[in-house]
Amino acid sequence: MTNVTALAPRKSMTQPERKLLQVLAQELPNLPAGPTVMACLLQLVASWMGSPSPLGFEAFAKSWVQQGNVKGGAAETLLRDVLGITPPPKGAA
Numbered sequence: 001m002t003n004v005t006a007l008a009p010r011k012s013m014t015q016p017e018r019k020l021l022q023v024l025a026q027e028l029p030n031l032p033a034g035p036t037v038m039a040c041l042l043q044l045v046a047s048w049m050g051s052p053s054p055l056g057f058e059a060f061a062k063s064w065v066q067q068g069n070v071k072g073g074a075a076e077t078l079l080r081d082v083l084g085i086t087p088p089p090k091g092a093a
Contacts, residue, residue: 011049011057021041024038033075036072036075040071043069044060048060061083066085
């Protein structure tokens with residue numbers, strides 16, 4: 001009898017997701033909060049790759065940002081804009 005272990009879910013980005021990261025890598029250094037956003041994107045990709053979650057990159061990214069993993073108000077605003085996430089209502093905790 002052999003032991004069977006489940007493989008980790010295979011992670012792959014769609015072509016538009018890869019293109020978005022390529023464009024961001026070119027454009028973000030020119031923006032005021034660009035370097036901070038680039039660091040957040042690197043953390044995001046590493047978190048997604050290391051997560052056992054079956055979510056695709058876009059869904060994981062939106063969830064990651066909404067859970068408050070972005071440090072810095074300007075970086076969070078820019079990432080929310082890029083991902084199409086509406087800002088939280090004023091006064092929300």
